Amino acid sequence: MASIIEIEKYGPSSVLTYKTHSIATPKSGEVQIKHLAIGVNYHDVYVRSGLYKTLKLPGIPGCEASGIIEKIGKNVDGFEEGERVTYLTREYGAYSTHINIEAEKVLKLPATLEDELVATNFLRAMTVEMLINRITLVDSSKTILVTAASGGVGRLLCQWASSMGVKVIGSVGSQEKIPETKLNGCFETFVSNDKEFSKKILEITDGKGVDIVFDSVGNDTFESSLTSLAHCGYLINFGQSSGPVKPILMTTLAEKSLSISRPILFHYFGTRRNYEKMASSVFKAFEDNVIKVSDFLPFSLKDASSAHDTLESRKGGGSIYLIP
Ligand SMILES: NC(=O)c1ccc[n+]([C@@H]2O[C@H](COP(=O)([O-])OP(=O)(O)OC[C@H]3O[C@@H](n4cnc5c(N)ncnc54)[C@H](OP(=O)(O)O)[C@@H]3O)[C@@H](O)[C@H]2O)c1
Incomplete structure (x- = not known):
């Protein structure tokens, strides 16, 4: 079983509902990730409020998380169970203890980068990479x-x-x-x-x-x-x-x-090669301390609504993450 946050209808943060949910085995081309830290972005607020109608309801929001590969589907090369990884996705589903996701979207994490740093700032740093370089x-x-x-x-x-x-x-x-x-x-x-x-x-x-x-x-x-x-x-x-x-x-x-x-970040990935190129530029920027973040503000997954309230009060952006 997985614990999830589900949205049944658009609205205020109270529509973020904590539930349990069965999780299938990963399909061909997918891996199953057990999340360690889940990112909270302004995009999630737009999805929850209905400004963006890009999540099919009822649905699980969330575009990024870091975690550990627990299961590997058929036809997946280059990943092993137990590896620490991260991902960005436009198909949502990150507000959950587990996700089945296409291996194409998954990136191995350098040992030097902490889970909370990646969950809070990977999507944001990729956005900055796009803004500065592309x-x-x-x-x-x-x-x-x-x-x-x-x-x-x-x-x-x-x-x-x-x-x-x-x-x-x-x-x-x-x-x-x-x-x-x-x-x-x-x-x-x-x-x-x-x-x-x-x-x-x-x-x-x-x-x-x-x-x-x-x-x-x-x-x-x-x-x-x-x-x-x-x-x-x-x-x-x-x-x-x-x-x-x-x-x-x-x-x-x-x-x-x-x-x-x-610009919209996901349009700038284009290919897996470009995604990897942008990600390695971001990982290097973190490792070289070109970009740094030291304050982290964790909320448990079931308190996702408080995390949204904090973000919308103009506080905590780049610090907030969810612990599954
Ligand atoms: N195009 C893309 O691909 C892409 C990718 C990532 C993020 N974004 C967008 O970039 C924006 C910033 O993201 P972020 O992660 O930096 O967010 P954040 O950390 O929450 O920062 C947003 C900041 O906006 C300012 N703000 C001004 N008016 C506001 C209002 N009415 N409500 C809330 N905040 C207000 C606040 O700073 P002050 O109090 O100093 O004004 C707030 O701290 C979001 O709109 C997000 O969707 C776009």
Whole structure:
């Protein structure tokens, strides 16, 4: 038997229901993983609330976990029982003690990386790998603005970009979050709802604006992200923590010859080879301390609703995980 969190209908965190459930033997091409730590992402909140209708109901949410291979189906090469692994999946099912999953999605974990680090930050770090390496050129000649700079993805992005010599400006929701962003590599950080926000960005960039904005807040910051850009700047909107962005006119982009992108991590994997390439770049970044996380906030699987409440209260992103 497996213990699972099931969603029967979309709604608040209370729809996350703890149940037990029988688990089949893995099919051909699959492995069965016993989870040790399960990741909690904002995507899971969108799935639970119904903003994304990508999970067939009733269903088990969750896109990532780390654990140990317990059983191996037919036609699987390269894995052994007892191996420590991790995975990302768009087919969900991670909020569970066990999962049967295609071996194609599974990656062996380096011994140096802890289960909780991987469960809390693998998907986030893969997102940062995509943002830095796969959308537009990010290098030491660039000045960038990172919204939600102290959030889960935001802090890794600031750390990784600043380690490359990129000049990083952060924005956060409140004053008390500023000091942490400085530790994560921001040379200056502003509160996002500051009335003088765009003026301050211009002042600090000698009147030019920034080359790239990485915006994960969406609705509340989108406009100031556009006004913060230099001519020929690039806006990468990769999230919508404050709500979806409203439609935008092409003529708005033409005002400064701007480019815009709305990337989704899973589209950037493409092939197993690319998935492995991105993952090894992330594992190396963790091992070399280019990106680091030290605070972890565990919840037991049956308390998944409290984990969601904490995430939605703008706390704990990149720290929260579930213990099966
Ligand atoms: N495109 C992709 O493939 C991809 C991959 C991973 C994540 N994402 C998206 O990236 C975003 C950030 O993910 P994350 O893991 O970094 O999340 P997180 O750790 O929970 O951080 C989100 C931050 O957003 C800010 N925020 C602003 N308005 C908010 C609101 N109304 N409610 C909650 N938070 C608000 C908060 O920081 P302040 O208080 O400082 O404003 C909060 O800490 C999410 O939207 C997620 O879905 C996208």
